[in-house]
Structure formats: C-alpha cells, structure tokens
Amino acid sequence: MAIPRMVCIPLPYAESQPRLYGTTMTLRFNMPSSFRVPALHRSRRSAHRLRSFHLSPTEAATSFKRVDPQASMGGTNPLPPERTKLQPNFVVPLSGSTIVTLAIIASIFFVISVSLAFLGAHIEDPYYKDSLDKVAETSPGIVLFGESVDVDVDEPSITIRWSILACGQDFVLPESTGVHGSNVCGLPSSTLKIFVDNADEPAAIYDPSTIPVHKKTGHRRSIQNLVQFDSDHVLDVHNARLYPFDSYLLTSTLRAVDFSNTSVPIQKLTTVDIMSSFDIGTADVESFSNATDGTIHPSRDIDIHVGRPGSARFFALFLFAISWVLTHITVGHVILARRVSGMKPLFKHLISSGAILVLLPQLRNSMPDAPGLDGVLIDTIGYFPQMIITSIAVVILLLILAVREFDIIGIQAETRQKQLARTLPSPSPSPAPSYSTPSRNSMRRFTGTKDSDSTCSFVNHSRPPPSPSRNSTPDEIEKWEKDRMAKYLTGQFVFPPIQRTFAHRPQASSQATAKPSMFHRRLNTMTRLMEAGQVPRSHCLHED
Structure with a gap:
C-alpha cells in the first residue's frame, strides 16, 4: 500500500496559483481514493507554510495540531477539538433579587431566634421556693424577702424593698399561702413592727386585720403597700473607680x-x-442587741455584695476597645493625609476624623450603667486620652487643609501672571552689537564718501558677553548668539582676519576701476550680502 504524502507548496508559488477550499491548496500523490487528508486551515500569513520544509515529521505533526481544526469547504473531516474535563465547583449563579431575598429571610430568622429569649423569662427561679420551703421545714417563723435592690452609684445608696412573709403552719395567715410558689409560706398571722438599723421609729407596721379577702374565692390578697416597705442604706463606694470591675458591700441589721x-x-x-445592672449576693447571720435596761433584743444581720454581671463587663470593655481603635484610625488619617495630594482625599480624612470625634462621647454614654465623668479608671486610660488624641488629629488635618488652600491660591496667582504675560505683546529685540578687534583708537572705519550706500563703523564700547553655562538664562544665551553672528558677518572667524581699515566701496560709475585699499577674500562675500539685502544695516552703528 502506498504511503500517503502531503506536499506543501512554498508561499510565493502557492499565492500565484488558484486557491482551493478557501485559503489553502492540498495536493495528493499516490493516495487511494478512499483516503482523505484533512485540509489544515491556516491564516493567510501563517508561518507554518514556511516551516514545513525544515521540520521533522514529528515536529510537523505537533505543529499541525496547534492549528485551528476548523473544517474547510472540501467535505473533509475536521479534527475534534481538545476538551478538558473540569471538576464541578458546586457554584450556582444567583441574581441580585435572589440574593436580596435570601438576605431578608436570614434577617427575619435571626430576629425570631433572638426573640425566643423572652419566652420563659417570666418564670420565677425555683431557688426562692426551695429556700422558703427549707425555712418552713427547719426553722419556721418570720421571713423578710428583698424583692428589689436598687443600686445608685452616683448617690451612692441602695434601696431595698422588703416583703413581710411567714413560713410554717403556726405563723402563716390562713388563706394566704402560695407566695413565690411555696405552699407552706404566706402572710404573717401576727402584728409586727420592723426596725431597720436600730432606728427609733419602725420602718414598717404590719397588721393582718387590714389584709382584704377576695369575696368569691376567700383568698387573702397581697396588697403591696400593706405587706412591703423600703429601706435606704448608704453604699460603700471606695471601689467605684474600678468600673466595670467595681464592687460594693452593704451590711444592715433588722x-x-x-x-x-x-x-x-x-x-x-x-x-x-x-x-x-448588678449581681447581688447575700449572706445573713443571727444576732442580738442589748438595750439600756439590759434587755436582749434578737435581730438578724445581712451582708449584701454588689458587683457587675459578666455581660455588663463584656460590653463595657468592648466599647472601650472600639473607642481606642477609632482613635488609632484618626492617627492613621493624619498619616495618610500628609502622604496623599489633592483636596478631595483630604476632605475624606477630615470628615471621618470629625465623625469619630463626635462618636466617642456616644460610645462612652452607651456603657451599661456607667458612672459620671468623675475620673474613674476607664476614663483616665480611655475616654479622656481618646478625646485629646482625636481632637489633635482633627486640628492637624485642618492645618494641612489651610496650608494646601494657600498653596492652591499661590499657584492660581502664578498661573494668572503667566497667562497675562503671554497675552501682552513681547518687546522688539534690540539690534545685536558688533564687536571688532580693538585698535589704538578703539574703532575701525570704512573710508569713502558719506552717501546712503556707505557702510557703517564698528565700535567696540563694551566687553563681549560670556559663553553660556548650564545656569545661563535664555536672554544671556540670545545675546551670546547675536554676538557670534555679528562676528561671523564681520569676518572675524577666518584666517587671516579682516584688516582694521577698508577702502570704501566705489560709486556705481567707477565700480569697474575702483578697488579697495586692502583686499581680503571675505570682502566680496560681505559686500554681495549687503547689496543683496540679506544682512540688514541695523547691525551696524552709524557715525555722524
């Protein structure tokens, strides 16, 4: 079987022949009729047509694979495109409306979840029921239960609202049980006077006969003003400056x-x-007091420990840290404002720092049950330094703004001056002075008649301008160039130089016979230039 071969025609010859199948022509030699060679579709300016003669079969096959496998118009079979199987990334494209809808659903779900914390919050802690049942079992009698403890750190004082209770069958008023979920505790059945801290006047007077009875049920109603009383106590605040780690201690006797x-x-x-805002811890002990007549009065003392709960400490410290972070951001604004140029970025830094300066007092007031600005520790190491640093940063930003405003004003004024200088007419350049080799009389003249065609005298009254340097101004360079041009036109750059005195150019009538007194090879060139008007006579100084 004959081996199929493909002959590639060089570019000049291929372009001179008629094109088949679009852009290329393929010749087949010694091939069976059933064998088809795919027409490799290349661009007109492809370099593969020039490389086909010097590539090895392996390199040529590799080069052909890189060509676009698009099928040509000759009914050939195109090469299959190379496909790479990609692993699924499980990313589902979502539209903007879908994302917003999912965000709303997530927000509603979060709010509902947080709101579930209120469910069951009204259920009373069984600790009080167990404590009252234990008293009725071990030592029945009168019980004073503080249902409310109001701690005022600014006063400072503590107000306790006491409820008068009794535990045990012999001490409970009939049809009054069920207080705090206890079936063995209720209102006292005897009259009582309660003295707080050995005061002369009783803080509360209890009379069971004043307790009303429900007409339908026959149950005693607990009227707060009849069974409750308040007691005010002075609070020890020597640790108040340690907020939010402040703690207080109260001792009282009843x-x-x-x-x-x-x-x-x-x-x-x-x-x-x-x-x-506080956690309350209590401990009571049995005590007594001696009267002046030697009578012993039994009493009961209570120690109350007051401190901040963990949640209040967490939020206070978190706001404290946020305030310092915002203060550091203002310092960063100052550093960035000095490194950037332009007014627009500076305004952004200034607005942000001003907003932080206004926000810091709000964060300080947001701390749970925080004391006043009395110099507590959290203000000494937090709020006061933060306000000082932020205020200084805002002042620096304002100064930078003022400096840049003045710079802009100066640039605008300079720009207006330049524009004004461009609009004004420029003065006409003064004629360049001509210099010559100094003589005894410091001048050189042409001799001849004084008519309109007479040449001018060259007088050297001052030293020539110096050669321009790197720091020379444009005016100095222009004067130096004019001086060189004048010297060139007077023939001072030739050798031998032009003599000091020349015969005047003869009149037109005797031009054929008259000759200058001294001949030089540059004289005719200068004369011709002056006659042709190529050199203005203003370059010379006329003498009277």
Whole structure:
C-alpha cells in the first residue's frame, strides 16, 4: 500500500496559483481514493507554510495540531477539538433579587431566634421556693424577702424593698399561702413592727386585720403597700473607680417586735440575686442587741455584695476597645493625609476624623450603667486620652487643609501672571552689537564718501558677553548668539582676519576701476550680502 504524502507548496508559488477550499491548496500523490487528508486551515500569513520544509515529521505533526481544526469547504473531516474535563465547583449563579431575598429571610430568622429569649423569662427561679420551703421545714417563723435592690452609684445608696412573709403552719395567715410558689409560706398571722438599723421609729407596721379577702374565692390578697416597705442604706463606694470591675458591700441589721413590744425572731433575710445592672449576693447571720435596761433584743444581720454581671463587663470593655481603635484610625488619617495630594482625599480624612470625634462621647454614654465623668479608671486610660488624641488629629488635618488652600491660591496667582504675560505683546529685540578687534583708537572705519550706500563703523564700547553655562538664562544665551553672528558677518572667524581699515566701496560709475585699499577674500562675500539685502544695516552703528 502506498504511503500517503502531503506536499506543501512554498508561499510565493502557492499565492500565484488558484486557491482551493478557501485559503489553502492540498495536493495528493499516490493516495487511494478512499483516503482523505484533512485540509489544515491556516491564516493567510501563517508561518507554518514556511516551516514545513525544515521540520521533522514529528515536529510537523505537533505543529499541525496547534492549528485551528476548523473544517474547510472540501467535505473533509475536521479534527475534534481538545476538551478538558473540569471538576464541578458546586457554584450556582444567583441574581441580585435572589440574593436580596435570601438576605431578608436570614434577617427575619435571626430576629425570631433572638426573640425566643423572652419566652420563659417570666418564670420565677425555683431557688426562692426551695429556700422558703427549707425555712418552713427547719426553722419556721418570720421571713423578710428583698424583692428589689436598687443600686445608685452616683448617690451612692441602695434601696431595698422588703416583703413581710411567714413560713410554717403556726405563723402563716390562713388563706394566704402560695407566695413565690411555696405552699407552706404566706402572710404573717401576727402584728409586727420592723426596725431597720436600730432606728427609733419602725420602718414598717404590719397588721393582718387590714389584709382584704377576695369575696368569691376567700383568698387573702397581697396588697403591696400593706405587706412591703423600703429601706435606704448608704453604699460603700471606695471601689467605684474600678468600673466595670467595681464592687460594693452593704451590711444592715433588722429586728421585729409585735404591738406589745415583744421581740419576734426573724428566721431568714434574703434578696433577689440578679438585677438589670448588678449581681447581688447575700449572706445573713443571727444576732442580738442589748438595750439600756439590759434587755436582749434578737435581730438578724445581712451582708449584701454588689458587683457587675459578666455581660455588663463584656460590653463595657468592648466599647472601650472600639473607642481606642477609632482613635488609632484618626492617627492613621493624619498619616495618610500628609502622604496623599489633592483636596478631595483630604476632605475624606477630615470628615471621618470629625465623625469619630463626635462618636466617642456616644460610645462612652452607651456603657451599661456607667458612672459620671468623675475620673474613674476607664476614663483616665480611655475616654479622656481618646478625646485629646482625636481632637489633635482633627486640628492637624485642618492645618494641612489651610496650608494646601494657600498653596492652591499661590499657584492660581502664578498661573494668572503667566497667562497675562503671554497675552501682552513681547518687546522688539534690540539690534545685536558688533564687536571688532580693538585698535589704538578703539574703532575701525570704512573710508569713502558719506552717501546712503556707505557702510557703517564698528565700535567696540563694551566687553563681549560670556559663553553660556548650564545656569545661563535664555536672554544671556540670545545675546551670546547675536554676538557670534555679528562676528561671523564681520569676518572675524577666518584666517587671516579682516584688516582694521577698508577702502570704501566705489560709486556705481567707477565700480569697474575702483578697488579697495586692502583686499581680503571675505570682502566680496560681505559686500554681495549687503547689496543683496540679506544682512540688514541695523547691525551696524552709524557715525555722524
């Protein structure tokens, strides 16, 4: 079987022959009729046609694979395109409306999830029920329960609202049980007077006969003003400057008597343990006091420890850190403003720094139950330095703005002066002085008659201008060039130089016979130039 061969025609010959199948022509020799060679479709200026004669078969096959496998018009079979299988990246393109819809759904879901925290928040902690049941079981009697503890750091004081309770069947008023979920505790059945911190006047007077009864159910109603009282205490604030790590301690003593001034022992003093801005910890102990007549009055003391909850400390420290970060950003604005040029970037830095200066006091006021600006530690190392640094940064930015404004004003004034100088007519250049070799009389003249065709005298009154240097001005360079041109026209750059005195050019009538007194090879050239008007006579100085 004959081996098929493909002969590539060189470019000059191929372009001179008629084109087949679009852009190339393929010749087949000694090939069977059923064999088809694909026509390689190349561009007209492809370099493969020039390389086909010197490439090896392997290189030629490799070169042909790089050519576009587009099928030509001859019914040939095109080469299959090379395809690379890509791994799926599981990325689904989404439109803008789809992304916005998903963001709204996620936001609504987040709000609903956070709102679930309010569900069950009203359920009372069973700790109080267990504590009251334990008192009724171990030591029944009068119980004072602090349902509210109001801590005022600025005063500073603590106000406690006490509820008068009793635990045990012998001490509870009938049909009054069920307080705080306890079925063995309720309102006291005896009259009481409560004294706080051994005061002369009782802080509360309790009379069970004043407690109303529900007509339908027959249950005793708990009227707050009849069963509750407030007590105010002075707060120890020596740690208040450590906000948000400040803590407070309160100690108080309470005793109870009946209407006959008989001491009634108080079995338990307790308060709530969580408030909006503070954590409350209590510890009570049994005590007594001696009267002046030697009577012993039993009492009960309570120690109340007040501190910040962990959430309040976290938010306070987070706002403290954010304030410092914003302060550092203002310093960065100053550094960037000095490195950038133009007014628009400077305005951006100035607006941002001004916004931070206004935002810092708002962040300070946002701290939970923060004390006033009394010089606490968090203000000494935070708020006051932050305000000072930010204010200085804003002042520096304003100074940079003022400097650049003055620079712009100066540039504008200089530009106007340049434009004005361009619009004014430029003065006519003065004639270039001519210089010659000095003689005894410091001058050189032409001799002859004084008519309009007479040449001028060249007088050297001053030294020639110096050669221009790197720092020379355009005016100095122009004077130096004019001086060189004048010397060239007077023939001072030839050898031998022109003599000091020349015979005047003869009149037109005797031009054929008259000759100058001294001949020079440059004289005729200068004369011809002056006669032709190529050299103006203004370059010379006329003498009277």
